[in-house]
Amino acid sequence: MALKNLGIIGGGQLGSMMSSAAKKLDIRTVIYSDDKDAPAQNFCDEFIFGGYDDKQKILKFISKVDVISYEFENIPYETLNEMNKLKPVLPKPSVNRLIQHRIAEKDFVNKLNIRTTRYVSIEKKSDIETLADFLPGILKTTTMGYDGKGQYPIKRVEDIKSLDIDFSKGYILEKLVKLKKEISVIVTRYGNNNFEIYDPIENTHQDQILKYSIIPAEISKKILDQSKDWAIIIAEELKYIGTLCVEFFIDRNENLYVNEIAPRVHNSGHLTINAYNVSQFESHVRAVCSLEKIPLKKLSNAKMVNLIGKQIEPYRKDLKLGKNEFFFDYLKKEIKEKRKMGHITTLI
Numbered sequence: 001m002a003l004k005n006l007g008i009i010g011g012g013q014l015g016s017m018m019s020s021a022a023k024k025l026d027i028r029t030v031i032y033s034d035d036k037d038a039p040a041q042n043f044c045d046e047f048i049f050g051g052y053d054d055k056q057k058i059l060k061f062i063s064k065v066d067v068i069s070y071e072f073e074n075i076p077y078e079t080l081n082e083m084n085k086l087k088p089v090l091p092k093p094s095v096n097r098l099i100q101h102r103i104a105e106k107d108f109v110n111k112l113n114i115r116t117t118r119y120v121s122i123e124k125k126s127d128i129e130t131l132a133d134f135l136p137g138i139l140k141t142t143t144m145g146y147d148g149k150g151q152y153p154i155k156r157v158e159d160i161k162s163l164d165i166d167f168s169k170g171y172i173l174e175k176l177v178k179l180k181k182e183i184s185v186i187v188t189r190y191g192n193n194n195f196e197i198y199d200p201i202e203n204t205h206q207d208q209i210l211k212y213s214i215i216p217a218e219i220s221k222k223i224l225d226q227s228k229d230w231a232i233i234i235a236e237e238l239k240y241i242g243t244l245c246v247e248f249f250i251d252r253n254e255n256l257y258v259n260e261i262a263p264r265v266h267n268s269g270h271l272t273i274n275a276y277n278v279s280q281f282e283s284h285v286r287a288v289c290s291l292e293k294i295p296l297k298k299l300s301n302a303k304m305v306n307l308i309g310k311q312i313e314p315y316r317k318d319l320k321l322g323k324n325e326f327f328f329d330y331l332k333k334e335i336k337e338k339r340k341m342g343h344i345t346t347l348i
């Protein structure tokens, strides 16, 4: 039976686009966010502002929905787990707990015999002194990172002298991959061996933030098949319900590595709104609300450009779009450097 009231934790652009997709399917959305200016309040049916530890408000949120999903992974596991006792949380909280920790995530992927970058846990600065083998590398916080936040490139052991970071949090050191390309694969799983998968998307980052996504990805048949197979294995192993994205690296020797898993809809999939019969957001809503699965069909090749910080301004002032161009303004109140403000998708 279809679940008609969808609760979404998090009120950014992903929550907005999920809400728009739900509206089309006649599903009511209630968004819970700890940001009173959360832009998704412009797109959902009801908005609840509250902290992730505010039991009263969370209970109110739960009482209004049939099923709960989320747009970002850094929600305390305990919060999701408590919610899940009252209404189903999808993807399930244990998936989120695993993936929000970079080391647990990579251990899980390696156990499936799927390649990741080489990595090691770091507890204190001096740990790095004996790890020249992992350099050049990137030191990352094990939790809470996104858009390159909490990441520190380390070329040589001497570089750690000038590192001024708080090691009371956990860190991971990853060997730098000599990148040829980055791709992502988005899959929506509805149940056992029941999924729909989008073709790989080629991604370009600037300052560790996604800037361009394009389909089709220019990759070999071998990489295409392997990346899709790995994404499916990961989704099946997690018994995942909903849309999931796997980010991959391809190195100069044509080796494929899983970079990270996003247990949610993903920025690189924004182009699916215009380029596919069913977007990643609609697929997600269909899977978590027990609606019918619709087979995917690509309608067009496409390119997406993220508008970061001030790059949104000219488009807000004077919008001139060709007939194959689609502009999305996330309606964030404040323009901040490195903040994703909107995007443009062009069908090509």
Ligand code: ADP
Residues within 6 Å of the ligand: 117, 138, 145, 146, 147, 148, 149, 174, 175, 176, 177, 178, 179, 182, 205, 208, 209, 247, 259, 260
């Ligand atoms: P975030 O959670 O911020 O997305 P990622 O681990 O995906 O963190 O890193 C962001 C980007 O930084 C990647 O998409 C890639 O461009 C670059 N990067 C991160 N780790 C590595 C690595 N080990 N080797 C090469 N590039 C990397």
Ligand code: MG
Residues within 6 Å of the ligand: 247, 260
């Ligand atoms: Mg990433």
